[in-house]
Amino acid sequence: MIPKSLIVIGAGPGGYVAALEAASRGLAVTLIEKAELGGTCMNRGCIPSKYLLAKSKQVVDALKLADSGITLRLEPIDMTQLWAHKDEILRTLRQREEQALKAARVKIIQGQARFISPHQMEVLRPDGTPEKIEADAILLATGSSIQMPPLFPSHPAIVNSTTIFELPYLPTHLVVIGGGYIGCEMACAFQGLGSRVTLIEKEPRLLPTQPEFEAAGALLSRSFEKRGMTLWTGTTVIAVKPLEDKKIQLSCSNGETVEANAVLVAIGRSPNVKDLALEKAGLALDNKRLTVSAQMQTSVPHIYAIGDLTSPLPLAHTASWEAEVAVSAMLGEKETLAYSTIPRCIYTWPEAAFVGLSEEEARKTGHTPRIDRFHFAGNSKAMVEGESEGFWVSITDADSHKILGGLIAGPHATELIHLVSLAIKTGLKTADIEKTIFAHPSLAESFRDVALRALAAGKKQLR
Numbered sequence: 001m002i003p004k005s006l007i008v009i010g011a012g013p014g015g016y017v018a019a020l021e022a023a024s025r026g027l028a029v030t031l032i033e034k035a036e037l038g039g040t041c042m043n044r045g046c047i048p049s050k051y052l053l054a055k056s057k058q059v060v061d062a063l064k065l066a067d068s069g070i071t072l073r074l075e076p077i078d079m080t081q082l083w084a085h086k087d088e089i090l091r092t093l094r095q096r097e098e099q100a101l102k103a104a105r106v107k108i109i110q111g112q113a114r115f116i117s118p119h120q121m122e123v124l125r126p127d128g129t130p131e132k133i134e135a136d137a138i139l140l141a142t143g144s145s146i147q148m149p150p151l152f153p154s155h156p157a158i159v160n161s162t163t164i165f166e167l168p169y170l171p172t173h174l175v176v177i178g179g180g181y182i183g184c185e186m187a188c189a190f191q192g193l194g195s196r197v198t199l200i201e202k203e204p205r206l207l208p209t210q211p212e213f214e215a216a217g218a219l220l221s222r223s224f225e226k227r228g229m230t231l232w233t234g235t236t237v238i239a240v241k242p243l244e245d246k247k248i249q250l251s252c253s254n255g256e257t258v259e260a261n262a263v264l265v266a267i268g269r270s271p272n273v274k275d276l277a278l279e280k281a282g283l284a285l286d287n288k289r290l291t292v293s294a295q296m297q298t299s300v301p302h303i304y305a306i307g308d309l310t311s312p313l314p315l316a317h318t319a320s321w322e323a324e325v326a327v328s329a330m331l332g333e334k335e336t337l338a339y340s341t342i343p344r345c346i347y348t349w350p351e352a353a354f355v356g357l358s359e360e361e362a363r364k365t366g367h368t369p370r371i372d373r374f375h376f377a378g379n380s381k382a383m384v385e386g387e388s389e390g391f392w393v394s395i396t397d398a399d400s401h402k403i404l405g406g407l408i409a410g411p412h413a414t415e416l417i418h419l420v421s422l423a424i425k426t427g428l429k430t431a432d433i434e435k436t437i438f439a440h441p442s443l444a445e446s447f448r449d450v451a452l453r454a455l456a457a458g459k460k461q462l463r
């Protein structure tokens with residue numbers, strides 16, 4: 001049965017897109033959000049982190065001008081103003097979302113939702129008033145929350161990936177625990193603003209949960225260390241001792257003891273399932289997770305779940321695409337999402353981005369992969385921009401010459417990766433890239449350079 005009404009729980013990039021899409025396709029939509037519109041992404045994730053990285057990069061670039069004889073002096077950073085400007089941007093973005101939802105006639109309710117039966121939910125309003133609502137279909141987009149191990153006491157100088165964006169001072173020494181993308185981005189941003197940074201990761205390398213980024217992680221390690229960051233991989237924190245308001249002592253498994261003015265714990269997130277009373281809807285968890293079909297449908301056919309709550313690739317744009325798939329499925333269509341086509345971006349410098357199949361994935365899916373690499377050291381635009389560190393790796397099918405994937409580590413990688421996305425989506429071959437005219441000088445012409453390498457190597461093989 002095609003539903004006429006839909007309740008969406010959570011107004012992050014998953015729930016927001018689902019609400020708009022469903023409303024535009026004729027469903028009566030109620031969107032329930034317990035905190036702010038925009039979810040983690042807008043308020044505590046993608047946008048605040050990219051804001052901080054952008055400001056830090058601007059500082060780094062300004063100071064680097066000294067290499068060209070233009071010397072600027074950095075005054076102490078006013079953290080209150082830095083965060084106030086971020087908050088202003090977030091306010092504007094939230095207002096835009098609210099306007100779009102209202103224009104689409106989505107009913108927005110502020111409050112915390114939980115199931116009382118498979119079709120009914122209770123929403124607890126901020127003033128404590130409960131409200132009962134029901135709909136033909138329900139979409140869960142409640143996202144994920146920070147994990148804080150019990151080793152770390154509650155202390156003003158011990159922050160997580162939310163409270164870091166309110167830290168009222170620039171730490172002289174910041175210790176970042178966790179070398180995933182959030183830890184790497186924050187370590188990079190604070191180092192750029194002038195903090196001494198120590199980054200601690202328990203696995204032997206940075207970005208350990210993302211094998212597709214192994215080469216990029218190695219480049220980041222070298223680059224961070226060259227800029228003076230202390231990296232301790234294969235290391236865990238074994239004791240945490242607050243000394244003063246802005247002083248924490250950490251003892252580590254590598255035998256080192258370190259004092260920091262702030263400690264960021266960025267060791268992962270877990271799905272927000274526990275407050276939903278899923279059992280009342282007849283839903284059960286599988287290994288602490290809610291499982292869904294390729295159409296985002298749970299084991300209860302009219303209940304769907306998307307985004308960080310369930311996704312194998314917890315990113316904002318994954319959540320938004322899963323929203324489209326779920327709404328289509330409600331309307332009887334059968335869309336699916338190919339997770340390999342989702343670009344994954346890390347906004348450090350050098351930046352890193354990946355899309356498509358890695359060499360290993362290509363092999364596993366029956367391809368004979370061909371790997372070609374071009375270094376930004378050979379790109380003149382990268383040279384004039386003073387960012388010639390990094391490379392463009394192209395993964396192609398050795399038989400059909402189709403582009404299968406790409407890993408870019410270097411300047412503007414998070415923008416350039418979309419060229420690879422388009423190439424994969426449209427089934428382009430190496431020769432198509434070679435025949436495309438790229439402007440000179442441009443960073444994008446590295447795509448053609450890497451294609452030329454593949455073609456030249458192919459010709460050599462034929463001879």
Ligand SMILES: Cc1cc2nc3c(=O)[nH]c(=O)nc-3n(C[C@H](O)[C@H](O)[C@H](O)COP(=O)(O)OP(=O)(O)OC[C@H]3O[C@@H](n4cnc5c(N)ncnc54)[C@H](O)[C@@H]3O)c2cc1C
Pocket residue numbers: 009010011012013014015032033034035036038039040041042044045046047049050111112113114141142143144161182272275276306307308309314315316317318319
């Ligand atoms: C520091 C940081 C940086 C990041 N950077 C990036 C990036 O650059 N690019 C990227 O793609 N991703 C990034 N992410 C990940 C991204 O934020 C998430 O993948 C994305 O927000 C997931 O969207 P979602 O809609 O599933 O959930 P969320 O955005 O988490 O939204 C879920 C919403 O549901 C609400 N909610 C939860 N339970 C209930 C309930 N019971 N009742 C009512 N409301 C409820 C929450 O308040 C929240 O607003 C970052 C994350 C962090 C923490």
